Amino acid sequence: METTATPGSSRWSPAGAIRGLIEADLTQPTRFAALAAAFLIARAPLLGYGAGTDPDAWRVVLTGQYLWETGKYFPSRLPGNPLHELVMAPFVPLGWVATNLVTALAALVGVYVFARIVRHLQLPHVGLLTIGFAFTPLLFINSIATIDYMWALTAILGAYYATLRRWPVWTGVLLGVAAGFRLQSLVVGLPLAYLMWRRGDFARVFPLGLAAAGTV
Secondary structure, three states, X not given: OOXXXXXXXXXXXXXXXXXXXXXXXXXXXXXXXXXXXXXXXHHHHHOOOOOOOOHHHHHHHXXXXXXXXXXXXXXXXXXXXXXXXXXXXXXXXXXHHHHHHHHHHHHHHHHHHHHHHHHHOOOOOHHXXXXXXXXXXXXXXXXXXXXXXXXXXXXXXXXXXXHHOOOHHHHHXXXXXXXXXXXXXXXXXXHHHHHHHHOOOHHHHHHHHHHHXXXX
């Protein structure tokens, strides 16, 4: 018996599901929970293969061990990334699965902030952009290692989002946090200040700089 679609009825189709995913707002709780599950499941098998492919990741572990053994801070490499090394220290005794998992969670927060950014900017294909960012190979590799890159990137994305929302103090605070994870992040303050100036918000640059300096 043949059936026909009636007005107001809907049928599921693979093409329609893909189109819906491409345009999906993944900041919605249920949708982001599904993305987070896929994000972590894809990384779970790789969390136990050491601290990472970058020798600096192993140096962070050594810094944590030295802090536990002596009570003194010794930078993993100069000039040091103290916020990252101190955040990692409590997890170092639990092994690299724990330190890598914490990094993956920090990267996942960055994915959520990225999704907020693309939604705020009303970019096309927001779902595809967010998924592409979440599974970009370079991000994937660095999100399963005990390294500071993803922590700093997440804080920088937060600073950029705060700039878009015209929250200069939060921009400065998050920029300062990014610098704590990776000192070179301070250079991002220049394009953020330029963005404020271009939008006619140059008066907000001073509170940005003050908040960043205070946080650092």
